[in-house]
Amino acid sequence: MRTTNKYESFVSNVTKWGIDHLGVFPWRFCEDSYKILITEILLVRTSRDKVNAIWQDFFARFPTISALAKSTPSEISSIIHPLGLQRIRASQILELAIRLVEELDGIVPLNIDALARLKGVGQYVASATICFLTGEKTLVIDSNINRVIDRFFSGEDHDNYKSSMTILERILPLDNLDVRMFYFSLIDLGYEYCRRVPDCEKCVLRTSCSYNIHRH
C-alpha cells in the first residue's frame, strides 16, 4: 500500500468537489475547436455569466469559422457588446477567422505555439483551448487557478505564476488525473470561494489549505 502525497490529495479533493458543483456551460466539454477558441477569447477579462448570455446567439449566427469570416466588425460587435471590449475583440475575432480560413483552411491549429502565434491568442488562451478540447495535459494558469494553488500550497499570494507552474508540473503527470475536470473544478473553486477576499469557511479545501490554516 502507498500513501497519497499532497498533490494527489489536492487533486482528489478538488475533483471530488467538482463532480457535484461544477458550473454547467455550453463551452465545457464542447467538441468544436472553433467554439472553444473563440469562447476562451471572449472569456478574457469577462465574466462567465456575460459570455453565457450571448453564447447561443453568437454561435447560432456564426456556426463555423467561415461564417464568422464573412461577417463584419459591426455585426460581431453588436452581438458581443454586452461583454465590453467589443470593438477591439470584434475586429480581432474577425481578423482571426479570416486568417484561419485563408491560411489554414479554416482549421484551428492544435498545438500551443501555432495557436499563440495568432493575433489575439496568447499563451493562456492557446493552452486552455488545447487542454479543454483534447484533454491534453497542458499548463493552464490564469489568475484564479494561480490564486487557489498559491494559497493552498504556500499560504500566500504571489505576483507571478512561477510557483503555480512548478506545482502544476508535478500534478499533471499523475495517473488517473482527469485534467479537464481538475481545471474546471479549480476554476470554479476560485470563483466560488477563493476570491481576492476569500470565503474560507465555506471552502471544501479549508482543512488542508495553507492559507486558511496559517492565517490564525
Next chain:
DNA sequence: ATCCAGTCAC
C-alpha cells in the same frame, strides 16, 4: 478613487 485582469503594441 484605485486596483485588477490576458493580450498586444510599444
Next chain:
DNA sequence: GTGACTGGAT
C-alpha cells in the same frame, strides 16, 4: 519591461 483596452470589485 510599461501602458492601454473596459468593466467589475473593493
